[in-house]
Amino acid sequence: MDLSVALNKRGYLPGEVVKILVKATRTGGAAAAALGADGGGGDGGSAQLTLECGGAEKVDPGWVQSLYQPQVPAQKDTKRLVRAVFATGQLPLYDGDDWPPGTTRAFTVSFRLPGRIPPSFRGSAVHFVYSATARATVTPAAAGKPATPVATQAFAPFVVWPKPERPAGAGASLDGRRSSLHHAGSLDGGGGAGSLPRASSAGSPQAAGGAGGAAFAAAAGAEGPAEQAFEPDVLEYRLGVGDVKAVWEEVAIAGDGSLQRLPSGSPPGAAASGSGGPPDGGEGAAAAAATAAEAAEAEDGLRNGAAAAAAAGRLTAAQRASMLPRTFHLRAGDHPLARVTLQPPMDTPLQPGATLGVFLDLSAAHAGGGGGGGGGEGGGPACLQVSALLQSEEEVHPPFARRGAAKPAPGGGPGGVCAMRVLHSEQSQVTAHLLTGQFTLSVPPNAHPSFRTPLVTHRWTLRFELTLGSAVRGGPKGVEQLVWTVPLLVCPPVGA
Incomplete structure (x- = not known):
């Protein structure tokens, strides 16, 4: 499987909509085509395609003694402690056996970044990193033999910019x-x-x-x-925000490179459950209503980001x-x-x-x-x-x-x-x-x-x-x- 992940721009501000294009081509030579012909279905096996987006905080214990928001658990990765900033979870873009070798499928994915996340940074003591990772698994059809899945992965980092909040100082x-x-x-x-x-x-x-x-x-x-x-x-931020809402659908790529929606009968992908993290303990009906309002606003932004694009030029x-x-x-x-x-x-x-x-x-x-x-x-x-x-x-x-x-x-x-x-x-x-x-x-x-x-x-x-x-x-x-x-x-x- 040949995979590629492309973003609509290099950097984003917190709260902006991220739009991603995932393209996957099912590879296979004469052997794969023969297997598909023998199977009668023309598919040559099953395939799964997922996308996961998120960010992570990575700190070096040699420089950082105590963690910010220590209640969020951390995992050890080589010499750094890693904690999730946010995650969309694995979005199931495709799972089936009707993907013949040599054909290409394309998917668009949109999600809104949480409003309180740290900016991208790679320093000596602290890293804040963000990425979108696509994973494909192909299980070839093999009569009478156990099939060995073949996995492929594509990785696309993106930048989150800080929000300047007040005029520049003139002091020295x-x-x-x-x-x-x-x-x-x-x-x-x-x-x-x-x-x-x-x-x-x-x-x-x-x-x-x-x-x-x-x-x-x-x-x-x-x-x-x-x-x-x-x-x-000071930019306050949250850690461990899970189940960020995302929407996706399969699209067709025209000869001029433009994206076109598939005809009716090809339903878009289902949205991931949740929008942001779960409400904090002690919040009542007002917090639930605010969360629902934010979810509705995020849904509108995922479908149409024209207002956000106009505001970006100011x-x-x-x-x-x-x-x-x-x-x-x-x-x-x-x-x-x-x-x-x-x-x-x-x-x-x-x-x-x-x-x-x-x-x-x-x-x-x-x-x-x-x-x-x-x-x-x-x-x-x-x-x-x-x-x-x-x-x-x-x-x-x-x-x-x-x-x-x-x-x-x-x-x-x-x-x-x-x-x-x-x-x-x-x-x-x-x-x-x-x-x-x-x-x-x-x-x-x-x-x-x-x-x-x-x-x-x-x-x-x-x-x-x-x-x-x-x-x-x-x-x-x-x-x-x-x-x-x-x-x-x-x-x-x-x-x-």
Whole structure:
């Protein structure tokens, strides 16, 4: 049996309808045809075809100490603990003996994803995976001999995207392991220089040996959203949702590749019983009525997804916010270093496959440095080199992280952090005698968007490493490296 499984698109949002086309061709040579002729029925044996769709959570006990929703049982699979997110059960697409060798049958299957499921993710500690698996079993006709069934399987993974719930943040967090550089403020895309909050020095010089004595930390005069690190909203999800409702029917494939319904007399497949998981204990008639209403809505959506398709083209507030440029003014103490402008794509949100531009304006530092090159005697340090690193980070939240794998929180904060970072792109520029510079960084097309669940957070950051020193010959010796991190919101693809 030759099997193929195709989905109507690559990715889905929770609550959307998944449509699948299953094609199966009964194979067999002259021997199979002879068996069919001898049997008189022309079938050559019986065949069964099933389809099963579902998702699974897979966690690595080396990183995760306790499970989210521990009441849901888990199974051991190599080194990971596996629990079902949802399952349709095995859908019996075909079971009979009227399938002659050399003929092809096609089936369409539709089901609605549960509304509360985690997004697809393959990290070090946690996997969320979704797939549709077709299985065919053929039992050849053999007179006087026990028949040996022949099994075939086809597998098609699909992606579930997270739902962005709120606008992108404009804040930047600080990495204080080497220095305490803060951004002086941020400007929205339509803001002007006059809207920049006045910076004030905060803290004391760092240890001796830094560039120009040392760099001071400069903070904005007023706290606000620009001073807060962005975090997506928490996506609560359920595990062990069984008996997800599905409908299917056999169709004919026309010469142009279009699908056509079979003539009357070929009944469609029966729907699987149930819609979502069973009601929680303690729910009364209101819960039962709500479940029935959801089932009716799901039934309508399975038959006609036009409304959902129309809604898929609308941008959320978070997607629109990720398209706005952001500007940050960086200072070392009272001395300006650079103005950094993030330029996301203007026609689409920042999403997998998109390109992010970074523009550096170093003219203010050169103008304030005195001797034309900046960093002269009596002036502030010059920015000798700038590196930009596009990173993603997987963080297991402290209540679930294994203590042996968790690290102390940055800056001596409470709790521990179990985080794994992946570097996707890195660029550097020597800026000692430059007035401007720029970087172009791309989010990988197969990357995971930003999301946060009670168990794990996946975030994106743009990390800057600035090397400070004297750009004037004979100036103060020594350099200092400052680290500054800007959170990014990577959204699901539009219309995915």
